[in-house]
Amino acid sequence: MSESTHAEPSAPRHMALGVMVHPTGNHVASWLHPQAQIDAGTNFEHYVEVAQIAERGKLDFMFLADAVATRDGNLEALSRWPQYMVFFDPLTLLAGIAARTSHIGLAATITTSYNEPYNVARRIASLDHMSGGRCIWNIVTSANLSEAYNFGREEHYGHEERYERAAEFVDVVTGLLDSWDDDALVRDRASQRYFDPEKLHFLRHKGEHFSVRGPLNTSRPPQGYPVFALASASETGKELAGRVAEIVFTPLHNLAQGQALYQDLKARAARFGRRPEDLKVVPGLNPVIGRTRREAEEKFDYLRSLIHPDVGKELLSNALGNLDLSPYGPEDRLPEATVDQLMATNNPRFKAFLSKERTIREMYEIYAGARGQRTILGSPSEIADEMTYWFREQAVDGFLVHPSVFPTHLEEFVDLVIPELQERGVFRTEYTGKTVRENLGLTRPASRYAVPAKDAVPA
Ligand SMILES: Cc1cc2nc3c(=O)[nH]c(=O)nc-3n(C[C@H](O)[C@H](O)[C@H](O)COP(=O)(O)O)c2cc1C
Numbered sequence: 304m305s306e307s308t309h310a311e312p313s314a315p316r317h318m319a320l321g322v323m324v325h326p327t328g329n330h331v332a333s334w335l336h337p338q339a340q341i342d343a344g345t346n347f348e349h350y351v352e353v354a355q356i357a358e359r360g361k362l363d364f365m366f367l368a369d370a371v372a373t374r375d376g377n378l379e380a381l382s383r384w385p386q387y388m389v390f391f392d393p394l395t396l397l398a399g400i401a402a403r404t405s406h407i408g409l410a411a412t413i414t415t416s417y418n419e420p421y422n423v424a425r426r427i428a429s430l431d432h433m434s435g436g437r438c439i440w441n442i443v444t445s446a447n448l449s450e451a452y453n454f455g456r457e458e459h460y461g462h463e464e465r466y467e468r469a470a471e472f473v474d475v476v477t478g479l480l481d482s483w484d485d486d487a488l489v490r491d492r493a494s495q496r497y498f499d500p501e502k503l504h505f506l507r508h509k510g511e512h513f514s515v516r517g518p519l520n521t522s523r524p525p526q527g528y529p530v531f532a533l534a535s536a537s538e539t540g541k542e543l544a545g546r547v548a549e550i551v552f553t554p555l556h557n558l559a560q561g562q563a564l565y566q567d568l569k570a571r572a573a574r575f576g577r578r579p580e581d582l583k584v585v586p587g588l589n590p591v592i593g594r595t596r597r598e599a600e601e602k603f604d605y606l607r608s609l610i611h612p613d614v615g616k617e618l619l620s621n622a623l624g625n626l627d628l629s630p631y632g633p634e635d636r637l638p639e640a641t642v643d644q645l646m647a648t649n650n651p652r653f654k655a656f657l658s659k660e661r662t663i664r665e666m667y668e669i670y671a672g673a674r675g676q677r678t679i680l681g682s683p684s685e686i687a688d689e690m691t692y693w694f695r696e697q698a699v700d701g702f703l704v705h706p707s708v709f710p711t712h713l714e715e716f717v718d719l720v721i722p723e724l725q726e727r728g729v730f731r732t733e734y735t736g737k738t739v740r741e742n743l744g745l746t747r748p749a750s751r752y753a754v755p756a757k758d759a760v761p762a
Contacts, residue, residue, distance in 0.1 A: 319701030321364040328708035331671040332609035338711045344390035360717030364408025367393035372449035380617035401434035408739030410439035417454045420475035427529045428521040436525030436738030441532040466539040478506040481750040482518030526740045527748040545571025555586035561698030583700040587676025599680040615667035633664035673705040687723030
């Protein structure tokens with residue numbers, strides 16, 4: 304794959320690095336860790352601290368996952384597992400963080416299943432303006448039935464239907480973001496002309512799912528469009544990623560699998576007439592860092608010891624599509640036929656933990672670290688070596704780092720692993736761009752009304 308020559312032709316190729324911010328930490332038992340911020344989900348200053356640590360490490364972005372519901376399930380187990388029970392709306396939170404940071408990209412998860420494109424276009428355009436071009440939209444279609452219940456539905460949309468809706472949703476959003484040409488607002492007192500009417504466009508979209516006239520009441524954002532991210536494992540999702548995604552999140556557990564997916568996604572982007580380097584493959588990675596490997600193992604074992612068996616079983620049941628685990632104890636194994644059936648779905652998350660040989664406890668202990676993302680244990684230099692190897696072997700463009708406990712494990716990553724990556728020449732020592740798009744080396748999309756329409760304006 305050719306290197307990005309877009310932002311700085313002579314610059315070495317750098318990793319894209321983001322941090323996945325689950326409030327207390329990515330480990331399911333993180334809230335029990337004495338170093339965790341116990342009320343993190345609704346503690347604004349905690350999020351600011353995390354954002355500022357990430358920015359000190361020159362990371363590209365912080366990522367906020369979301370669902371428009373609390374999690375449903377066994378309340379006894381959920382009462383011991385606060386992740387995503389009480390937490391802030393990502394866009395509202397990121398608007399506050401924008402005011403307290405200057406470079407870090409701000410990635411908000413927003414579902415296309417329970418929103419309208421006009422509202423979303425307006426909100427992401429607003430955040431992009433307010434942050435000086437740092438908004439990333441993580442496009443999701445929602446997977447939880449509990450979300451449907453909050454939006455007048457008794458069932459969730461089917462998989463294909465929600466991706467069809469997502470595809471049209473994104474097209475309407477980009478159409479609305481193009482409402483105003485980049486130079487439409489002349490704001491000229493002398494001629495008493497605020498905007499040029501020729502440079503304002505009505506979308507007049509009428510489609511299968513949406514009917515939207517436009518125009519948007521927010522001007523074209525600094526990045527043209529916020530950066531679009533997507534995490535999808537399915538064929539339909541990967542196709543949408545090839546067409547619109549600039550960052551793709553995915554669990555990856557071995558190099559060959561990573562290289563195959565990397566080629567697949569880049570080829571899809573090229574098929575849609577895009578530069579392959581305008582789609583970044585950024586899998587999750589849960590680094591458990593110790594001064595020695597032994598110390599990392601002790602850290603991991605300690606967190607593992609905090610997992611309540613009810614929580615472990617609930618977590619595993621969720622991971623396996625709400626499979627009923629009530630007949631089993633933590634030391635049981637799943638029936639072979641059940642494992643075969645689950646394996647046949649080819650879900651990349653399953654690769655980390657699902658096995659006929661492992662007990663239920665062993666499976667949930669692996670999954671608990673970062674919900675199916677890859678965990679690596681080691682010293683800072685061992686972790687940096689592994690990351691560099693995957694990057695140089697073109698399996699990835701970077702990583703979405705999942706620290707186990709916030710803020711301490713992010714601090715360790717920033718203070719101990721980032722300098723190792725910088726020494727190896729695979730990560731920046733300073734931000735070079737103003738917008739997250741520039742820092743990631745992504746093309747700034749031209750408006751569909753620009754002439755000639757298909758020529759992208761370089762950032
Ligand atoms: C790193 C990562 C973060 C994700 N964050 C969210 C999220 O915040 N909200 C959500 O509804 N889904 C989230 N997902 C799920 C994906 O959007 C997607 O539904 C999942 O990868 C399955 O792919 P499919 O929808 O194509 O079947 C995430 C997935 C990954 C890998």
